Amino acid sequence: MEDQLHPPKSKALLALYWRSEILQVMYWLHGEGLGEVVDPALLERFLGVEAALGVGYLDRLVLDGYLEAVKDGYVLSESGLAEGRTEFAMSFAELTRPAHGECSADCWCHNSVEEAIACAAERSHDHGPDV
């Protein structure tokens, strides 16, 4: 079984797909403390996208404002970090969604990651640690 990703075929979806994959890799590297700078060679190692193609995707992300070109490659811009946080929020939503009766439908925790974290912390504090 090869560890290959399966990108979509259409050009429009392909651009969105690689944007998401590249931002996810950068956010992952950031979280694991493995560095902030990516280049086409790194994309080839991490995503299996040929370096010659990868540079096109990286340059496009610079044009879109998600990345900034630096001396040795590319780093996340403020907007790229925000997009990474959106990916985070989408994944995190499953974890923070309150169980039935834990908080009301109009709780702010449904609207932002920060509120969801605060709400989850408050509920955990109210219930005390599991022993």
Next chain:
Amino acid sequence: MTVSRADDVGFPKNYLRPCLLLLLADGTSHGYDLMAQVASLGLYNADPGGVYRCLRAMDEDGLVRSAWEPSTAGPARRSYSVTPDGLAWLHAVDESVAEVARGLAAYRRRYNKLAARHTPVQ
């Protein structure tokens, strides 16, 4: 031909996948820790890119599930756990691993007999 220890035979091509699943099933959940621990299973200097790609592919295949984990001390980290399908895959692949281990044990027995008769060329 010069022969040295550097002429690695190496592990099977997809050995990383069962290693990662085993570590995940054992409770390791973050990329950096997984990279550090695959060395204990014989994969020294595992390429972070290969580890990432393997985790990403297993996520797509439903063998692992992942989620961003919030941290008050630093950036969010991706946390991975093995799914029931991943666990089933791990048990199934153990047959192949055991077969490889039996083959290697047989190889080592024959090699040791040979080595007892011949001094290796330096």
